[in-house]
Amino acid sequence: xxSLDLTGMTVEAVKEFGLGRKEAARAKNMFALxxxxxxYNRPTEGxxxxxxxxxxxxxxxxxxxxAAFRAGWNYGETxxxxxxxxxxxxxxxxxxxxxxxxxxxxxxxxxxxxSVQSGLPLFLGAYPITPASDILHELSKHKRFxxxxxxxxxxIAGIGAALGASFGGALGVTTTSGxxxxxxxxxxxxxxxxxxxxxxxxxxxxxxxxxLPTKTxxxxxxxxxxxxxxxxxxxIVAPQSPADCFDAALEAVRIALTxxxxxxxxxxxxxxxxxxxxxxxxxxGLPDLSVEFATEPNHTDAKGNPEFWPYxxxxxxxxxxxxxxxxxxxxxxxxxxxxxxxxxxxxxxxxNHDLMVRTRQAKVxxxxxxxxxxxxxxxxxxxxxxxxxxxxxxxxxxxxCRRVRKAGHSIAxxxxxxxxxxxxxxxxxxxxxxxxxxxEMNLGQLITLIRAxxxxxxxxxxxxxxxxxxxxRARRGADRDVIAGVDGS
Amino acid sequence: xxxxxxxxxxxLGSIPKTDIPQRAADFKTxxxxxxxxxxxxxxxxxxxQGFLPELGLARENIVFVSGIGCSxxxxxxxxxxxxxxxxxxxxxxxxxxxxxREDLSVWVVTGxxxxxxxxxxxxxxxxxxxxxxxxxxxxxxxxxLTKGQYSPTxxxxxxxxxxxxxxxxxxxxxxSLALGAETTFVARTIDSDRKHLTSVLRAAAEHxxxxxxxxYQNCNIFNDGAFDLIKDRTNGAxxxxxxxxxxxxxxxxxxxxxxxxxxxxxxxxxxxxNEVGKDxxxxxxxxxxxxxxxxxxxxxxxxxLPYTPIGVFRSVEHPTYDDQLRGQVAAAEAxxxxxxxxxxxxxxxxxxxxxxx
Ligand code: SF4
Numbered sequence: 001x002x003s004l005d006l007t008g009m010t011v012e013a014v015k016e017f018g019l020g021r022k023e024a025a026r027a028k029n030m031f032a033l034x035x036x037x038x039x040y041n042r043p044t045e046g047x048x049x050x051x052x053x054x055x056x057x058x059x060x061x062x063x064x065x066x067a068a069f070r071a072g073w074n075y076g077e078t079x080x081x082x083x084x085x086x087x088x089x090x091x092x093x094x095x096x097x098x099x100x101x102x103x104x105x106x107x108x109x110x111x112x113x114x115s116v117q118s119g120l121p122l123f124l125g126a127y128p129i130t131p132a133s134d135i136l137h138e139l140s141k142h143k144r145f146x147x148x149x150x151x152x153x154x155x156i157a158g159i160g161a162a163l164g165a166s167f168g169g170a171l172g173v174t175t176t177s178g179x180x181x182x183x184x185x186x187x188x189x190x191x192x193x194x195x196x197x198x199x200x201x202x203x204x205x206x207x208x209x210x211x212l213p214t215k216t217x218x219x220x221x222x223x224x225x226x227x228x229x230x231x232x233x234x235x236i237v238a239p240q241s242p243a244d245c246f247d248a249a250l251e252a253v254r255i256a257l258t259x260x261x262x263x264x265x266x267x268x269x270x271x272x273x274x275x276x277x278x279x280x281x282x283x284x285g286l287p288d289l290s291v292e293f294a295t296e297p298n299h300t301d302a303k304g305n306p307e308f309w310p311y312x313x314x315x316x317x318x319x320x321x322x323x324x325x326x327x328x329x330x331x332x333x334x335x336x337x338x339x340x341x342x343x344x345x346x347x348x349x350x351x352n353h354d355l356m357v358r359t360r361q362a363k364v365x366x367x368x369x370x371x372x373x374x375x376x377x378x379x380x381x382x383x384x385x386x387x388x389x390x391x392x393x394x395x396x397x398x399x400x401c402r403r404v405r406k407a408g409h410s411i412a413x414x415x416x417x418x419x420x421x422x423x424x425x426x427x428x429x430x431x432x433x434x435x436x437x438x439x440e441m442n443l444g445q446l447i448t449l450i451r452a453x454x455x456x457x458x459x460x461x462x463x464x465x466x467x468x469x470x471x472x473r474a475r476r477g478a479d480r481d482v483i484a485g486v487d488g489s
Numbered sequence: 490x491x492x493x494x495x496x497x498x499x500x501l502g503s504i505p506k507t508d509i510p511q512r513a514a515d516f517k518t519x520x521x522x523x524x525x526x527x528x529x530x531x532x533x534x535x536x537x538q539g540f541l542p543e544l545g546l547a548r549e550n551i552v553f554v555s556g557i558g559c560s561x562x563x564x565x566x567x568x569x570x571x572x573x574x575x576x577x578x579x580x581x582x583x584x585x586x587x588x589x590r591e592d593l594s595v596w597v598v599t600g601x602x603x604x605x606x607x608x609x610x611x612x613x614x615x616x617x618x619x620x621x622x623x624x625x626x627x628x629x630x631x632x633x634l635t636k637g638q639y640s641p642t643x644x645x646x647x648x649x650x651x652x653x654x655x656x657x658x659x660x661x662x663x664x665s666l667a668l669g670a671e672t673t674f675v676a677r678t679i680d681s682d683r684k685h686l687t688s689v690l691r692a693a694a695e696h697x698x699x700x701x702x703x704x705y706q707n708c709n710i711f712n713d714g715a716f717d718l719i720k721d722r723t724n725g726a727x728x729x730x731x732x733x734x735x736x737x738x739x740x741x742x743x744x745x746x747x748x749x750x751x752x753x754x755x756x757x758x759x760x761x762x763n764e765v766g767k768d769x770x771x772x773x774x775x776x777x778x779x780x781x782x783x784x785x786x787x788x789x790x791x792x793x794l795p796y797t798p799i800g801v802f803r804s805v806e807h808p809t810y811d812d813q814l815r816g817q818v819a820a821a822e823a824x825x826x827x828x829x830x831x832x833x834x835x836x837x838x839x840x841x842x843x844x845x846x
Contacts (some may be wrong), residue, residue: 049686099842109837116829123589142836143821145829148588148814153614159584160578160611164554167572170589190575280842283834308701325586325593326505327569328549333518333564335573345520346565 006031006076013063013071020023027068034072040100041276044073057113058192069285101278103242103271104131107201108138112145113169117362118289119259121146123165124173125158130213131269132175132203145363159200163187164198168294169324171253175201177269178220179210185228188262190336192232192360195320197256197263199249200234204268206464214267216462218391219442223448224264225420231357232363236264236420240394242271243278248417250287256366257291266419268441270392294321297329308332310344318363367433368421372428378412379405386433388458390446393439401409419446422453430456437461501694503591504550511542529680529706531561533627536686538567544594544694548628551594554583556603558633560627560706562583563598580615580624587621588811594694595637597624601642602632605661609641616670616811619698626663626703631712643712664787664802667701668780674700675783676801680707681720685731685799692801698809719797730789732800736771738786748789756812757785775801 011021030367037044048066055062100110116121124147126136132386139147148165152158166172176184181202191198204220206212224236237254239248245267252265298321308330311320317346323330332344340347341355347446377398378384389397394415401413414429416422430436430450438447439461447460497562516538524530541551551569555561557576564571574582579597587595597615604612604626615622631649632638638651646655667675674696678689686704693700705716719729723742730748732742738748739762746771747762762770777783783803789796825832 050625064752093845095846097838097844099839112836113833116833121589123585125585143818144825144832146822148818150585150588150814153610156578157584157611157614160581161588163571164582164585166585167582168586168590168593170585174583186575187578194572204510279845280837283830283837325545325552326550328547331549331568333567333571333573335564336575337573411752433764460723466727483710 009071009075014067017060017064017067019060019064024064027065028067028111030065031072031075034069034074035076036072037069038073038076039275042100044069047222065070078176080384093277094281096333098277098279100205100275101243101246102134102273103239103245103267104134104203104273105138105275106172106243106245106278107239107265107267107272108135108142110140110246111135111171111173111199111253112142112147113246113286114289115145115147117286118171118291120169120171120257120291122173123147123162124149124168124175125152125161125165126150126175127152127155127158127180129155129180130178131205131272132180132201135152135201135203146466149308153179156187159184159187159198163191163194163196163198166191167194167325169322170201171257172197173199173201175203177203177205177213178223179222181223181227185223188234189230189232191230191262191340192228192234193336195260195360195363197253197260199252199256199263199265201249201252201265201267203272204266207303214269217441217462218268218393218394219389219445221266221419221442221445222448224266225452231361233263233361234262234420235259235367236266236366236418238266238391238417238419239389240272240415240417242276244275245271246278246281250289251417254287254289255370257289258319258370259317259363259367260322266390266391274392291322291476292328294323294330295327309342310334311339312342313359313363314483318359318366365421368418368424371418371421371423373425374414374416375421375453376412376414376429377401378410380410383410383412384409385437386414386430386435386447387414387437387439388413388414388433388450389439390419390429393441397439416446419449421458427454430454430458432446439463500720501544501546503667504594505592506545507547511545511548513542515536515548516541516568518566520565522560522566524559525710527709528559529629529708530627532680532683533560533686533704533706534563534566536683536690537625539683540687540690543691546594549797550585550592551596551760553585553596553598554579554586555598555600556600556714557604557673558600558627558632559629559633559653559708560598560625561603561701562598577603577606579603579686580611580622583622584615584618584620584810588814591811591815592829595622597622599624599626600631600633601626601628601640601661605641605663605666612634613670613757616667616672616699616701619673619807620810621698621812623693623696624702626701627706628663628703629708629712630660630707630715631708631709637711651709662787662790663701663703665784667703668787669783671780672701672803673698673805673807674801675703675787675803676700677703677705677797677799678703679720679799682799689801692763692804696804697812698807718795719799720782728796729795730786732773732786732799732806733774734800734801736775737767737772738798739767739770748786757789757820759789773800773806777803 006028007025009030011024014024051065052062090473124139150161161171206215206217237248237252239245252263256263297308298312299307299309301307310332337346338353401411404411436458437460444460445457529591551750553564553567553571555573556579557566564573583595584598630642632640639647639656642660678686678688719725726742740746749760749769751758786798
């Protein structure tokens with residue numbers, strides 16, 4: 001909720017046109033429209049042309065309305081009250097049909113699209129939590145796609161029901177934010193052990209504890225990465241802009257279905273509520289996510305009879321077969337107790353446990369073979385500094401890089417979509433630069449992973465506050481820091 | 490997959506049937522059963538394996554989901570689909586499974602610690618939703634797997650490893666709790682009475698909606714003899730009220746005791762039949778819509794269980810959560826003009842678009 005003195009600000013904005021206060025105040029709807037145009041990134045020219053033609057005979061009124069409209073837009077641009085606008089690359093837009101879309105809406109649509117593309121009914125188990133609830137609301141409206149939404153008694157039941165649905169052959173999804181992830185951790189561990197597809201959409205907010213429900217932060221990366229007992233690797237996919245939540249959702253589902261694993265889709269409040277123009281994808285170009293359930297026994301017992309081994313893996317992906325109840329001859333029991341490799345029977349054997357721990361890790365590591373290389377944006381081609389980010393900082397980092405370049409320096413930008421596993425070329429990319437800067441809205445979580453994995457002496461740039469629209473002063477400060485990083489070698 | 494056949498059991502109509510005769514042995518697995526010798530769990534396992542062939546359901550369409558505890562090993566011994574999940578969460582997991590799959594017969598196996606302590610929240614919400622689940626709650630009034638701490642059904646003053654001076658908290662009466670949540674089917678039975686156990690399981694299977702069956706189960710290692718009062722061959726009948734729908738609630742070795750409505754306060758109480766007269770004895774109505782009657786029956790057994798009604802407390806027909814959820818989805822899908830793919834196209838386009846050339 002934002003309150004502002006609409007009338008006062010409008011009157012102030014149009015005072016040079018010499019209108020009476022009452023007349024001047026009538027332009028306040030244009031101030032509001034200007035602010036909304038800023039929030040939703042709508043082009044302003046059309047509105048201005050419209051005002052000029054409508055009031056062609058009354059230039060003062062036309063000018064006052066345009067001034068109010070511009071003042072509203074500028075208010076949105078300069079004030080820090082709004083965290084909903086999204087800074088997009090000012091690149092020329094590709095040809096196509098566009099619409100505006102917020103991150104949570106794009107994420108919900110991505111899940112529906114994944115359900116259609118996989119042919120699996122979507123089952124959402126969720127408990128309301130800011131800023132994720134809109135996904136529950138949205139999916140509840142789309143039952144015509146076969147979507148079942150279940151508002152559970154708590155976060156644990158939300159993911160539990162989703163996992164139960166996955167066991168039954170549905171596309172199980174749960175949506176939440178940081179505190180909910182904490183409650184779901186045990187079930188995520190179970191999903192790791194059961195090796196069933198499951199998508200956990202975590203829309204991060206400020207923490208710890210209840211923290212700042214309506215403010216954004218990227219401080220749950222470590223929770224997604226390691227927040228479970230035992231060795232419980234889970235792939236992590238992070239969207240970089242509101243519209244990108246659509247593609248990221250499809251990618252998370254692809255990994256979950258292909259590798260039979262829970263997957264984190266790690267968005268945040270900034271992406272969730274922010275919106276941007278989205279080029280509407282061609283349905284025919286969406287990925288094919290169809291899956292094959294197991295239908296036949298895959299092993300023979302000592303007596304030569306066919307039997308089903310639920311943990312006999314695909315040699316390529318290391319995924320286990322997905323045999324759903326209702327399939328005759330494949331009856332089997334799975335659980336959270338360690339299983340014998342292959343047969344899936346309970347096993348307390350230490351050597352088998354070691355093998356299973358390594359196999360589950362190898363399966364998640366192997367996802368890297370199916371993801372694209374990290375591409376770096378370095379228009380001058382001679383940058384010595386790489387700024388590496390993930391998630392919703394994509395826009396702000398890009399804007400900062402452009403300002404640095406405008407000031408005459410070279411700088412490269414790389415942004416990670418996959419954080420677990422990393423793209424296979426990441427180590428080699430990092431080595432190409434003298435300096436690696438990792439800005440994050442936390443105290444340095446990605447940087448910890450990068451340093452540990454690649455032994456790169458990366459520098460952090462950490463803020464635990466909204467980066468939405470840095471005021472000019474803050475912006476200059478940030479640029480200075482980055483440039484200091486560029487030049488101060 | 491086998492065709493969907495309409496069965497005699499109303500709740501099982503959507504589950505595929507098999508023509509091949511089944512035996513109890515078909516439901517056994519090759520896994521070594523690891524309960525302590527003499528544990529009551531063996532009797533329940535044998536009763537379930539013995540009664541399932543009666544249903545004639547395709548074995549692959551039956552799923553057992555459990556939590557954590559001694560009884561939760563149950564799925565490993567059932568040659569059906571099964572999931573041994575995490576502590577207390579089985580009702581939640583089973584809710585998702587039963588909602589996603591109309592064609593499955595979903596059973597939850599749980600214990601007093603699993604269902605009433607760590608999983609209390611999931612249990613009461615599954616019960617109030619009336620999901621198509623058959624919940625078998627093995628109540629041994631102790632923690633067995635963790636080696637003998639008191640449980641949420643242990644009597645006050647219980648001396649255990651964690652309560653050397655006696656437990657302080659008031660126990661749950663699982664049947665009262667379930668009736669408080671307005672569960673549509675609530676029953677109680679005993680591990681040692683195979684015939685009664687089987688009849689209650691059959692009634693639960695016939696019910697469409699959530700069925701909660703409390704099974705008094707002896708843990709001979711940590712709480713031996715917990716139910717000896719009612720299991721006693723000579724005097725047990727004096728404490729056991731065997732409920733049959735439409736029959737007067739008369740019990741006792743010589744049928745001398747009966748359940749009456751106290752004229753003073755309307756509560757149910759036990760009286761001498763000869764003193765009050767046969768016509769004062771309450772006739773059991775398991776189909777009473779108001780759960781207050783069944784609740785009053787459940788209160789005959791206090792913390793120390795002197796009078797223990799066994800059988801079906803309540804069995805009423807209400808719409809189930811999962812049927813209605815599928816109904817909403819089906820109604821929405823029926824309105825679709827095209828297929829999911831074309832509908833996806835219009836969803837993504839939305840209302841307000843512009844074109845960039
Ligand atoms: S500890 Fe008790 S409940 Fe558990 S298996 Fe042994 S006898 Fe049965």
